[in-house]
Amino acid sequence: MSDQTNGCVAKIATIAAMPNVHELLANNLRKYRQEQGLTQEQLAAKSGVASEYISRLEAGKRNPTVAIVEKLAKALQVSVDRLLMEMENL
Numbered sequence: 001m002s003d004q005t006n007g008c009v010a011k012i013a014t015i016a017a018m019p020n021v022h023e024l025l026a027n028n029l030r031k032y033r034q035e036q037g038l039t040q041e042q043l044a045a046k047s048g049v050a051s052e053y054i055s056r057l058e059a060g061k062r063n064p065t066v067a068i069v070e071k072l073a074k075a076l077q078v079s080v081d082r083l084l085m086e087m088e089n090l
Contacts, residue, residue: 021084025069026060028083032076033058047075 033043033054040058044051049071056062057072064072066080073080
C-alpha cells in the first residue's frame, strides 16, 4: 500500500472509532440533566420539549433539529457544543 492509502485507512479507522452524534447527545444530555438534579419532565417544562422526546433523545432514538438542541442547551445553561462534543474535548 502507498503512504497515501495508509493515511486514508488510518483516518477512516479514527472516524469509525468516534462515537456518533446521537450517542454524544444522548450521553451529554443525560449527564447535564442529572448533574442539575432534573428529571426528564422538569427539563421538558424548562425547555418546552416534550418529556417523551427527551427520553428518546437520551436513548439515541431521535434526530433533533438544531432548534431543539438549542432549547435544551438553553434550559440546561450549557452551550450547544457541550451537548454535541466528547467530554474529554471540553
